[in-house]
Amino acid sequence: MGRTQSVRAVKRSWTAVLSASAVTVGLSVAMATPAGAVGGPCGQSGGGSLGSSGSSGSSGSTGTLIGSLGSGSLGSATGSLANSLPWIIGSPDGALPVLTGRTKAIEMVTGPGSPNESIEKYSVSGTDLGIMWDNGQGQVLMAFGDTVGDCDEPGTQWRSNALFRSSDTTLSDGMRIDSSPLAPPPAVNFSKQVIDGLLNLPLGSLEFTVIPTAGVEVDGVQYVRFMSVRSWGAPGEWMTNYSAIARSDDNGDTWDVVVPTVRVNLDPMDPEFPDGIVPPAFSSHNENWQMSAFVPDRGDGFVYEFGTPSGRSGSARLARVPATLDAMEDPTKYEYWTGTDWSSTIADAEPVIKAPVSELSVQWNDYLGKYIAMYTDVGGLKIRQADHPWGPWSGTETLISAITLPSLYGGFMHPWATGQYLYFVLTTWDRYNVIYMRTDLSRVDRMKSAEQVDRPDPAQTGEQKLLRFDMPEDLPETEDSPETEDLPETEDLPETEDLPEEE
Incomplete structure (x- = not known):
């Protein structure tokens, strides 16, 4: 076809x-x-x-x-x-939001109309998140959450997670995907689920899905922190069974859960793990480490791991671990920031970014000369700046207002983003696919850590407006989905801007 x-x-x-x-x-x-x-x-x-x-x-x-x-x-x-699977109110039609201001949508990474042909090559027509990290081998790995393929197939070809690889070094014109771990025949062009859960449960029981939340490479090995979802609660809230680290020695093709890294979130765990799987003892403080953001070693010999509770209402805490294989897989080697120093006791961890923090992404930015923490809250996609992972972190600056795109979540930065433009991905639940975005950092305030005042919402100042949704040129028009979805008239905006070529 x-x-x-x-x-x-x-x-x-x-x-x-x-x-x-x-x-x-x-x-x-x-x-x-x-x-x-x-x-x-x-x-x-x-x-x-x-x-x-x-x-x-x-x-x-x-x-x-x-x-x-x-x-x-x-x-x-x-x-x-x-x-x-999340609830959405429209079909993922590949339409790109056209915005005024410093933040722009470049293209769809996945779904109908994506230049990556994720439907044809990988049977991915709907997915979210797209957590990125440098694999140390000239590629960026990208981990997705719940993924669907052909809606006419039994089960809609659903997977808890999937993974893409990209060696595209020209960030300005989009993100081209090289490959994905595929299911064996008789499946054809089908991105397989790469990480499985640990619970030996009947189908449809208490491990509903297994979702990656952070990735990092250490000494040629890929590590992903994931959460095991037990149940969905009120909007923006869910309960996890545990979080854990999975390890891949073959660039993401196969993954094994590192059992000692399991952070059990229920006491008692019911049902229990299968025979032969003995996770570390339950701690009430595990609830603060169900979702993560990794910062790779930048020369001090440590990988930093930010932790947040499941859901969208918690604070972010910080741990560090020596950047070695043995240490990554040994919970006793982790230290926790107390607000003034490091402690080997998880109970001593104090928040470094105040609530609410959701789907956190943190990395060093050479243009600002700061660490950037990117996350969403009820106001939209925010960033904070700091000189060190432990902060203090500045006030927030809103890159995309919830007024402009009320359906946004999950902003994750491209690890190769340098210079004036910050590249990242974003998901919207009304289309349920991953969008490739950029922000012009020359139009972002260089905020000192002492500056705790949040910057104004760009939608409220008039800087940011949603002009329209543009459909991909080759996506057939249907009665329910016009080629261009017009919004109330406002100043026009070119679809693209000329950017300097990246080295």
Whole structure:
């Protein structure tokens, strides 16, 4: 099937499912889900006890639900599809937001219309997050959360996670994907789930999905911190069973969970881990380390790990560990910032970035000469600046206002971003795909750590406006999705800007 035909088929099936009055997804093993719930990239029912109120998903968000679906039978290889995928209100149509101001959307990394042809090459039509890190081998690895493929297939080809690789060094014109770990035949062009959970549970039980939250390379080995999601709660909140580090020695093709790094989040753990898997003892302080952001060694011999609770309402704390394989996999080698010094006791860890912090990404920025912490909160996509990972961290500056794009979440910086432009990815739950973005740092304040005053929201100052959504040129027009989605008239804005060539 050609690219245009494939995109047309995916969009047609997505639209049909979202507008249907009921959906039944058959699997060899499946579970019933409540009636009256609607949502997910393929319009599946779900939400557990939340019913029609919706749930946040793979770190997604919740909005007004449109339409009505009856109950269906849903499941997956590792958990309940109904409880694993975020709720969205529209089909992922590949439309790019056109913004005024210092932050621009460049292209879709995934989904319909993406130049990477993620549907045709990897069976990825909807996904989120896109956590990036340098693999030490001339590539950037990119880990995604809950992923779907063909909505007409049983189970919608759902996976808890997937991984892409890119060696594209010209950041200014987008991000080209080289490869992805693929499932073996008879699957064709199918990005496989790379990290599996530890719990030996019946299908649709308490390990609904396994989501990467941070990645780092140490001595040629790839490490990913992931969270095991137990249940979805109120919008923006979810409960985890545990977090853990997974290790790959083959550039992301295969992963093994490093059991000693498991941070159990429930006491007692019910159900228990399978025989032969004995995680470290439960600590009530583990709840503060269910989601992470890694900062690789910059010469002081340490990898830094920021930790936040599951959900979107917690503070960020900081740990460090020697940048060696043995230390990365040994919890006793981790030290925690107390506010004045380092301690080997996890209970001593004090917040370094105040709540609420969500889907955190931290890295050194040579242009500002500062560390940048990027995350989302109810006001939009924010950054803070600091001279050291432990801070003190400055007040916030809003790169994308929630007024402009109320559906945004999950901003993750490109590890090779240098110079005037900061490149990062972002997800929106109303289209459920990853967007490649950039911000002109020459228009960002160089904030000292002592500057605790938050900068004004650019949507409120008039700097940032959403002009329209532009559809990819080769994406077929349908009745429900015009080629260009016009917004109220305002000043026009060129679709692209000339940028200097990057070395």
